[in-house]
Amino acid sequence: MSASEAAAIGRSAAPAAQLSGPPRARARGGDGAAAGRARRLGLRFAALGYLLALLGAPVGMIFYRTFEHGLAPVWDAVTQPNAVHAFWLSVELVAIVVPLNTVFGIGIALLIERGRFRGRALLGLLLDLPFAISPVVVGLSLVLVYGRTGWFGDWLTAHGIQVIFSIPGMVLATAFVSLPFVARETVPVLHELGTDAEQAAATLGASAWQTFRRVTLPAIRWGVVYGVVLTTARALGEFGAVSIVSGRLEGQTQTLPLYVQDRFENFDTTGAYAAAVVLALLAFATLLTMNLLAKRTHRDTVV
Amino acid sequence: MSTGPASQALGRSAGRRWLPAGGRLRGRAGIVLGSGLLGIYLSVLVLLPISALLASAASGGTSSFWRAISSPEAVAAMKLTLVVSAIVVAINVVFGTLIAWVLVRDEFPGKGIVNALIDLPFALPTIVAGVVLLALYGKGGPTGIDITFTRAAVGLALLFVTLPFVVRSVQPVLIELDGSMEEAASSLGAGSWTVFRRIVLPNLTPAILSGAALSFARALGEFGSVVLISGNLPFKTEVGAVYIFNQVENDNVAAAASVSVVLLACALVVLATMTWLSRRGSRHVL
Numbered sequence: 001m002s003a004s005e006a007a008a009i010g011r012s013a014a015p016a017a018q019l020s021g022p023p024r025a026r027a028r029g030g031d032g033a034a035a036g037r038a039r040r041l042g043l044r045f046a047a048l049g050y051l052l053a054l055l056g057a058p059v060g061m062i063f064y065r066t067f068e069h070g071l072a073p074v075w076d077a078v079t080q081p082n083a084v085h086a087f088w089l090s091v092e093l094v095a096i097v098v099p100l101n102t103v104f105g106i107g108i109a110l111l112i113e114r115g116r117f118r119g120r121a122l123l124g125l126l127l128d129l130p131f132a133i134s135p136v137v138v139g140l141s142l143v144l145v146y147g148r149t150g151w152f153g154d155w156l157t158a159h160g161i162q163v164i165f166s167i168p169g170m171v172l173a174t175a176f177v178s179l180p181f182v183a184r185e186t187v188p189v190l191h192e193l194g195t196d197a198e199q200a201a202a203t204l205g206a207s208a209w210q211t212f213r214r215v216t217l218p219a220i221r222w223g224v225v226y227g228v229v230l231t232t233a234r235a236l237g238e239f240g241a242v243s244i245v246s247g248r249l250e251g252q253t254q255t256l257p258l259y260v261q262d263r264f265e266n267f268d269t270t271g272a273y274a275a276a277v278v279l280a281l282l283a284f285a286t287l288l289t290m291n292l293l294a295k296r297t298h299r300d301t302v303v
Numbered sequence: 304m305s306t307g308p309a310s311q312a313l314g315r316s317a318g319r320r321w322l323p324a325g326g327r328l329r330g331r332a333g334i335v336l337g338s339g340l341l342g343i344y345l346s347v348l349v350l351l352p353i354s355a356l357l358a359s360a361a362s363g364g365t366s367s368f369w370r371a372i373s374s375p376e377a378v379a380a381m382k383l384t385l386v387v388s389a390i391v392v393a394i395n396v397v398f399g400t401l402i403a404w405v406l407v408r409d410e411f412p413g414k415g416i417v418n419a420l421i422d423l424p425f426a427l428p429t430i431v432a433g434v435v436l437l438a439l440y441g442k443g444g445p446t447g448i449d450i451t452f453t454r455a456a457v458g459l460a461l462l463f464v465t466l467p468f469v470v471r472s473v474q475p476v477l478i479e480l481d482g483s484m485e486e487a488a489s490s491l492g493a494g495s496w497t498v499f500r501r502i503v504l505p506n507l508t509p510a511i512l513s514g515a516a517l518s519f520a521r522a523l524g525e526f527g528s529v530v531l532i533s534g535n536l537p538f539k540t541e542v543g544a545v546y547i548f549n550q551v552e553n554d555n556v557a558a559a560a561s562v563s564v565v566l567l568a569c570a571l572v573v574l575a576t577m578t579w580l581s582r583r584g585s586r587h588v589l
């Protein structure tokens with residue numbers, strides 16, 4: 001009996017087992033209706049319970065603890081000069097890194113999907129690397145190249161350029177960990193797109209840049225935008241790599257995540273929670289944007 | 304798509320027509336320049352640092368590499384990391400699949416919000432994840448549970464940050480899954496669990512493996528969420544990434560690099576294996 005024949009039989013038997021609930025759950029011919037509903041509820045509560053214990057309750061607790069004594073202490077903590085500096089430093093890093101990784105990410109995607117050279121597998125590996133590598137290892141590897149005793153250490157010192165323990169190092173660290181997202185989101189879109197339109201543009205007289213700007217880019221823009229949102233979230237939240245390369249000097253090279261740790265280690269839980277709440281709110285904004293965009297790009301996954 | 308004889312001819316004539324003219328040549332120069340810039344960017348950012356890492360790990364020769372990775376504290380840290388990551392991945396496989404199932408097959412008010420919140424660990428900075436978990440499960444938390452300075456804390460932090468991987472990997476497969484096979488099986492008398500085990504699960508396995516590999520790689524290198532809640536007690540709750548961090552702070556860069564290379568190799572091997580397994584498994588998907 002082929003699968004389709006069996007399916008036909010299954011479908012004709014299904015009406016006898018109609019239950020409330022989503023269509024696919026109705027054809028539970030083997031067990032009773034009540035057992036089906038109990039099972040569905042059981043699964044639902046197991047899943048939701050797990051999510052509540054792991055995600056919901058802790059996040060709720062943080063908001064509760066932060067605003068427990070009212071808005072004033074929170075506002076106080078958030079407007080501390082070091083906190084404000086940390087916030088703007090984080091924003092500055094994002095403002096530098098995201099455009100860089102967007103431009104180069106699109107470039108990488110174009111090379112992977114439209115290029116004809118042998119190193120494409122290596123490019124693919126480079127895109128997967130930030131997912132396999134620990135942020136601490138990222139920081140270490142950057143120090144090994146650009147630190148005082150690193151490969152370029154002498155040259156950099158001689159020219160008075162400081163990379164590690166300074167903004168440029170933090171830019172590198174943040175860029176490394178947030179590198180793959182735009183490329184990974186753009187590659188499948190480019191793949192689906194195909195080269196027909198681009199070839200047509202070429203025959204009509206468009207240069208490579210014109211083809212890119214007027215044919216390719218508009219077609220991939222939602223993939224790019226989604227990738228930009230992911231890159232921003234990752235860049236904003238980076239902790240381990242920046243922790244190593246920045247030296248965590250407060251008021252100078254402390255990003256907002258580093259500031260959270262600093263406050264926590266100094267037993268200033270109000271300050272830590274307040275900064276954490278700011279970051280959490282930014283994360284929620286990211287989630288919202290991601291979900292709105294997911295509908296545009298017909299995706300409901302992240303990775 | 305774009306490989307038929309007509310479009311190939313189109314492409315060929317386009318190339319021929321444009322090479323002598325000015326436009327395409329300018330375009331080509333731009334492409335070469337762009338690729339060069341990209342190469343520099345990737346070298347400065349990724350290739351050089353990774354090379355330096357490998358060089359540093361190898362700098363003292365095999366004996367010093369071996370000494371670095373077999374130091375008792377390093378071994379303890381790596382063992383803890385591998386074991387806890389494996390347990391976390393196992394839990395994620397079960398609960399991740401369960402959550403994906405409920406999100407795809409079930410309907411309840413607020414499902415959209417729950418679905419969106421799955422990505423929260425991905426959007427939230429890791430240090431905030433640690434603080435958040437501490438608020439509820441640390442000292443002074445309302446439940447009375449205090450897991451600070453325990454291995455359970457490490458596990459909890461890793462569970463938090465790796466939550467989305469299996470769920471997001473399985474969801475699209477579940478959505479695409481044709482329900483008629485399940486209907487057929489249950490019309491033939493199979494109970495729900497049998498239907499799941501023998502019809503649905505084999506189709507989900509590649510996605511589950513893929514999500515599990517990503518979870519494992521992430522868990523192996525996790526730093527920010529663990530660093531506060533575990534207390535980083537050597538030989539007890541110090542994970543690999545924290546050990547590496549401490550070595551860097553103490554200027555033992557070669558030792559740090561050696562352990563880093565081991566950790567990175569583990570992650571890459573797992574990723575490669577699972578990708579291979581998942582691609583093999585996909586061939587059997589109906």
